[in-house]
Amino acid sequence: MKFFLDTANIDEIKAACSWGVISGVTTNPTLVSKEGGIDFYARVREIAEAVNGPVSAEAVSLERDRLVAEAIELAKIHPQVVVKVPMCPDGLGAVKELAARGIKTNATLIFSVNQALLAAAAGAAYVSPFVGRLDDIGEDGLALVRDIAEIFAGYGIGSQIIAASLRHPAHVRECARAGADIATVPFKVLKMMFEHPLTAKGIAQFNADWEKYRGRLA
Numbered sequence: 464m465k466f467f468l469d470t471a472n473i474d475e476i477k478a479a480c481s482w483g484v485i486s487g488v489t490t491n492p493t494l495v496s497k498e499g500g501i502d503f504y505a506r507v508r509e510i511a512e513a514v515n516g517p518v519s520a521e522a523v524s525l526e527r528d529r530l531v532a533e534a535i536e537l538a539k540i541h542p543q544v545v546v547k548v549p550m551c552p553d554g555l556g557a558v559k560e561l562a563a564r565g566i567k568t569n570a571t572l573i574f575s576v577n578q579a580l581l582a583a584a585a586g587a588a589y590v591s592p593f594v595g596r597l598d599d600i601g602e603d604g605l606a607l608v609r610d611i612a613e614i615f616a617g618y619g620i621g622s623q624i625i626a627a628s629l630r631h632p633a634h635v636r637e638c639a640r641a642g643a644d645i646a647t648v649p650f651k652v653l654k655m656m657f658e659h660p661l662t663a664k665g666i667a668q669f670n671a672d673w674e675k676y677r678g679r680l681a
């Protein structure tokens with residue numbers, strides 16, 4: 464399973480890329496708005512230059528032709544841009560047209576197997592089931608990822624599954640077990656994934672013993 468970073472913050476992206484584990488970035492309008500008065504297009508370009516992989520930038524129009532026009536502009540920013548398109552009839556109509564034009568899309572706000580199947584049928588390169596938001600309303604987000612993965616594999620469907628809306632490291636682990644191709648993780652969750660108390664204790668012990676050894680040589 465690959466890891467994408469779910470953020471529009473360039474410092475987080477640069478830090479995570481320097482750790483060697485990030486293959487792409489996803490953004491959404493909420494994440495962009497958290498960055499204050501940035502130039503969205505300039506930020507998307509900066510992200511694409513920082514990460515060696517796909518960068519999802521969201522189109523927000525709700526009508527098919529407007530979505531297509533918006534997506535074409537977003538795709539011009541950088542060859543790595545993947546246009547996030549909302550799950551709705553016009554959205555999927557745009558996905559179909561964009562696929563014909565060679566523009567990759569990420570169907571976002573997927574909350575059911577049927578939505579994922581429709582997005583794949585329209586030609587979405589990626590589908591993004593939102594795990595945490597389903598859990599928030601008492602449904603089973605991980606079961607959705609598992610079901611989509613099983614059905615896509617059974618039919619040989621090529622759209623990749625990006626497990627999104629992940630809230631904690633256990634979500635990531637379980638999405639890997641469920642067969643997600645990619646987990647898009649917030650920076651905070653990525654940092655937590657590195658941590659284990661025995662790792663921290665082991666590093667401290669090894670460093671202390673190394674200092675003892677060096678002290679004996681002095």
Ligand code: E4P
Nearest residue numbers: 469489491591596627628629
């Ligand atoms: C990523 O593609 C999604 O937009 C994001 O993971 C949503 O996360 P949230 O439910 O925490 O807002």
